[in-house]
Amino acid sequence: MSPYLAGIGLGVVLLLAFLISGRGLGASGAIMRTVVQAEKVVSQAHVDQNFYLSKYGKGDQNPWDNWLVLLALGVLTGGMISGAMSGRLRKQINHGPQISPRKRLLFAMLGGALFGFGARLARGCTSGVALSGGASMAAGSWITMLCIFAGAYAMAWFVRRLWI
């Protein structure tokens, strides 16, 4: 599919999300709620005592009872359908020529953990700030998005060996 068409499609989805649910798209919230759910299984007492976690999973409260979780599930399902339609649905690990798949997975996990930590510090991730904030023309969102891109380009220099 043309990336331009996909971009327009994403914009339409965002518009529909605003119209139907009254708010924009986000992604990291679903992961955070899954983490709370996992912590509930291990220690409900810990979740109850922790100020941050208890907001999402105190007592009988189900952290997954939120539209963001379903949104993330829909993204995964939609991605799977899209991959199946175009015959790309297969097990593979994309990595640079200089590194092994294991190293790629290790750095992906490290990057993901940093991303998740940052997203929680900032109370949202790039999809929230760039898509939802950007679409509502919030100046803070645009500035943040530009800073994210600038930060990513600066960081890319140090980790370029992972890809080239």
Next chain:
Amino acid sequence: MHEFITTQKLNHLIDPVLHIWQWQIPVYLFIGGLTAGLMILGAVSVLRDKARPTAPQKLLLFILPILAVGMFTLFLDLEHKVNVWRFYTTFRVTSPMSWGSWILLCVVPVSLLLLLGTMAENWPELQTWVEKRRRFDALVQFARQRLKPIAGVTLVLGFALGIYTGILLSAYGARPFWNTSVLGLLFLVSGLSSAAALVQWASKSEAEAHFYTLLDVGLIAGELLLIGLMLIGMVSGPARQQSAATLVLGGPLTVFFWVFVVMLGLLLPVLLEIFHLKGRPLPRFLAPALVLAGGLIFRFFIVEAGQITTWISY
């Protein structure tokens, strides 16, 4: 004085714990349906092709181990485990549990006979192992000589087992969400769909896998139709059944039902199966795994939904 009038024996004054079925029952119902489906597909394969190497005939080997797991979970659910043998001291024609107990008992020897009759073509290693033990000779000879009648009985028992798992629930008059005659047929079709998915996964032949994928697409379409009919029946039924239907039409199980049962458990696998039929390369396990997971989730949903709904408010 607090006066309580009821026409139902199932109420909190008689039985204080009404929400008693946990994971064991849905797992058993799923495995029962899967076993029934495997019996039907295996028997049809024997009736159509006699004994020859086919995936449904190969899977006959797994019927008893799979069923044993299901019966174990059923056993775990029993409150008075030592009394289980009492099921076999009587037969009550009006009791689905009595029917189920006897059907399950009959399934064991009949499935075993069908396996013995087809193992030479499908499991030669097993045939060699059995041949070394001369005491089974007469049994194997009996099974091979009467293969088609045994397949016929397996077919009937498969249908009985598949339908019984639904009637076990639909016979509960006190549970409006279960109390629908569609449930028996729905569980049978769902069990057949799970079995067809397992067969397409296990099949070594592309043509055979293609046939069972096509069959599963039809079965899932049938399931969707039956779910639709069940909901229509409820919505146009008495007030309590209308109220039971609201459980999935805006009530607390709406998201679970439409997202996990309908979309992820039925629509997504059928879509992937259609892509597979059209020749798109897909991981072989994906659609069957989703169908099997969908069947299990469906049983969890039905068991939970039925226990939430009631005819009386207390």
